[in-house]
Amino acid sequence: xxxxxxxxxxxxxxxxxxxxxxxxxxxxxxxxxxxxxxxxxxxxxxxxxxxxxxxxxxxxxxxxxxxxxxxxxxxxxxxxxxxxxxxxxxxxxxxxxxxxxxxxxxxxxxxxxxxxxxxxxxxxxxxxxxxxxxxxxxxxxxxxxxxxxxxxxxxxxxxxxxxxxxxxxxxxxxxxxxxxxxxxxxxxxxxxxxxxxxxxxxxxxxxxxxxxxxxxxxxxxxxxxxxxxxxxxxxxxxxxxxxxxxxx
Amino acid sequence: xxxxxxxxxxxxxxxxxxxxxxxxxxxxxxxxxxxxxxxxxxxxxxxxxxxxxxxxxxxxxxxxxxxxxxxxxxxxxxxxxxxxxxxxxxxxxxxxxxxxxxxxxxxxxxxxxxxxxxxxxxxxxxxxxxxxxxxxxxxxxxxxxxxxxxxxxxxxxxxxxxxxxxxxxxxxxxxxxxxxxxxxxxxxxxxxxxxxxxxxxxxxxxxxxxxxxxxxxxxxxxxxxxxxxxxxxxxxxxxxxxxxxxxxxxxxxxxxxxxxxxxxxxxxxxxxxxxxxxx
Ligand SMILES: Nc1ncnc2c1ncn2[C@@H]1O[C@H](COP(=O)(O)OP(=O)(O)OP(=O)(O)O)[C@@H](O)[C@H]1O
Ligand SMILES: [Mg+2]
Numbered sequence: 287x288x289x290x291x292x293x294x295x296x297x298x299x300x301x302x303x304x305x306x307x308x309x310x311x312x313x314x315x316x317x318x319x320x321x322x323x324x325x326x327x328x329x330x331x332x333x334x335x336x337x338x339x340x341x342x343x344x345x346x347x348x349x350x351x352x353x354x355x356x357x358x359x360x361x362x363x364x365x366x367x368x369x370x371x372x373x374x375x376x377x378x379x380x381x382x383x384x385x386x387x388x389x390x391x392x393x394x395x396x397x398x399x400x401x402x403x404x405x406x407x408x409x410x411x412x413x414x415x416x417x418x419x420x421x422x423x424x425x426x427x428x429x430x431x432x433x434x435x436x437x438x439x440x441x442x443x444x445x446x447x448x449x450x451x452x453x454x455x456x457x458x459x460x461x462x463x464x465x466x467x468x469x470x471x472x473x474x475x476x477x478x479x480x481x482x483x484x485x486x487x488x489x490x491x492x493x494x495x496x497x498x499x500x501x502x503x504x505x506x507x508x509x510x511x512x513x514x515x516x517x518x519x520x521x522x523x524x525x526x527x528x529x530x531x532x533x534x
Numbered sequence: 535x536x537x538x539x540x541x542x543x544x545x546x547x548x549x550x551x552x553x554x555x556x557x558x559x560x561x562x563x564x565x566x567x568x569x570x571x572x573x574x575x576x577x578x579x580x581x582x583x584x585x586x587x588x589x590x591x592x593x594x595x596x597x598x599x600x601x602x603x604x605x606x607x608x609x610x611x612x613x614x615x616x617x618x619x620x621x622x623x624x625x626x627x628x629x630x631x632x633x634x635x636x637x638x639x640x641x642x643x644x645x646x647x648x649x650x651x652x653x654x655x656x657x658x659x660x661x662x663x664x665x666x667x668x669x670x671x672x673x674x675x676x677x678x679x680x681x682x683x684x685x686x687x688x689x690x691x692x693x694x695x696x697x698x699x700x701x702x703x704x705x706x707x708x709x710x711x712x713x714x715x716x717x718x719x720x721x722x723x724x725x726x727x728x729x730x731x732x733x734x735x736x737x738x739x740x741x742x743x744x745x746x747x748x749x750x751x752x753x754x755x756x757x758x759x760x761x762x763x764x765x766x767x768x769x770x771x772x773x774x775x776x777x778x779x780x781x782x783x784x785x786x787x788x789x790x791x792x793x794x795x796x797x798x799x800x801x802x803x804x805x806x807x808x809x810x811x812x813x
Contacts, residue, residue, distance in 0.1 A: 344715065366714075367717045370716065373715075377711065379708050381708035381709060381711065383727055384731065394716070444716070
């Protein structure tokens with residue numbers, strides 16, 4: 287069954303995930319269409335990170351289904367590497383490779399995983415550095431960059447694999463307030479270019495601005511979801527209302 | 535309550551600069567100290583019996599042989615380190631293998647050899663290994679020094695295994711996750727991302743281990759390998775067991791090991807400091 291672009295890029299159905307006896311996700315379903323930007327918000331420990339880490343198989347799944355471009359992730363024979371070529375991920379702690387320069391960080395995966403030509407990859411990497419506004423930092427090591435700069439390198443590093451979906455897990459949560467915006471801007475431009483994005487974020491104004499759809503999770507279930515305006519102005523569920531009341 | 539204003543607590547004083555500590559040992563300090571021990575004993579004893587050759591003369595006469603012995607110690611230490619490092623690295627990677635059986639085997643082997651006295655392992659290697667190996671018509675002799683290298687490489691292997699395992703698990707899991715998310719295979723993650731970062735962290739304990747091994751090579755004298763300790767004993771015997779020779783001869787042995795190991799120790803500390811700043 288071939289996947290076509292009018293089907294969801296990521297389709298999650300009745301997803302259950304446990305760590306030992308602790309059930310963290312208790313039946314999550316959502317569809318993300320190509321080019322769509324989805325934000326997942328919710329209190330700490332509600333399972334947001336776990337949810338998006340299931341999409342690129344960093345976490346395994348006990349029950350339910352995740353289809354990425356029609357490919358079932360909950361499958362023992364899944365080729366994780368093929369899946370991860372399509373799904374990029376950016377982390378809260380940047381996780382750049384400290385022994386490599388910014389440019390090398392970006393070039394590594396296309397060179398080693400996709401076996402692309404070195405000159406081509408370098409050209410692409412320099413374009414991406416420019417795209418995230420870090421010209422001049424090509425030869426800097428992660429330790430020499432600010433948090434915001436590192437995070438933008440991390441975004442460029444993921445983009446170098448030319449993924450179809452990008453996952454962002456609270457990518458501004460560890461940043462100084464002054465540098466949050468430069469990272470959000472990079473994500474926003476990415477979204478405007480038509481990248482399919484799933485973001486876990488605490489930046490409500492940002493979510494409202496760029497999201498096509500917002501999901502609110504609490505204790506492993508989706509409590510409420512909808513387009514940003516409806517979600518923020520007309521929240522129905524008392525848990526959502528309380529959460530928004532605390533955070534806004 | 536009465537307050538004493540002139541009471542200055544140590545913590546309130548400006549920190550003193552530690553870098554100008556005049557008592558820090560330098561390599562040449564050790565050389566000087568040991569040389570003093572050797573030289574100081576010469577006139578005292580030499581004056582006693584003028585008919586016999588002075589201790590210094592005797593020592594100088596034997597020095598080339600003793601130094602040869604020391605070179606042998608160094609050769610044994612380098613060889614055992616090389617063998618132990620290669621096998622230990624493999625064992626260390628085995629300890630983090632995804633295969634449960636490989637992991638168990640590597641763990642048990644590591645623990646076994648890490649918790650065995652070096653001398654006992656040396657004895658086992660000496661007496662369990664044949665003196666030659668026959669492969670068809672080919673006969674490979676196994677001299678004692680080769681067995682000693684093998685015996686000493688066993689505890690080195692176990693310690694290197696732990697250094698490798700410790701280095702790998704000391705890296706934050708985010709490094710694994712980031713690399714895996716970029717579709718690196720496990721082998722690529724390990725060799726391209728994890729191990730290059732670990733090498734720096736593993737270098738100081740590895741060098742430390744080498745120092746310990748070098749000093750342990752004198753154990754080979756107990757099983758009859760003609761390294762420096764053995765030769766020193768033989769030289770003393772050849773001189774008719776003169777007790778006045780004991781101190782200068784063994785001081786000379788100490789001196790040689792000190793000259794060799796102390797710079798390694800200093801260098802290790804320097805590296806440790808350097809990496810502490812980077813990380
Ligand atoms: N590897 C793990 N092993 C065991 N429990 C885990 C593991 N990872 C997460 N959990 C648990 O799963 C629950 C959900 O964690 P998760 O990180 O998905 O929450 P979150 O919504 O991302 O929270 P936060 O906003 O703090 O990042 C938590 O109770 C957490 O303790
Ligand atoms: Mg989280």
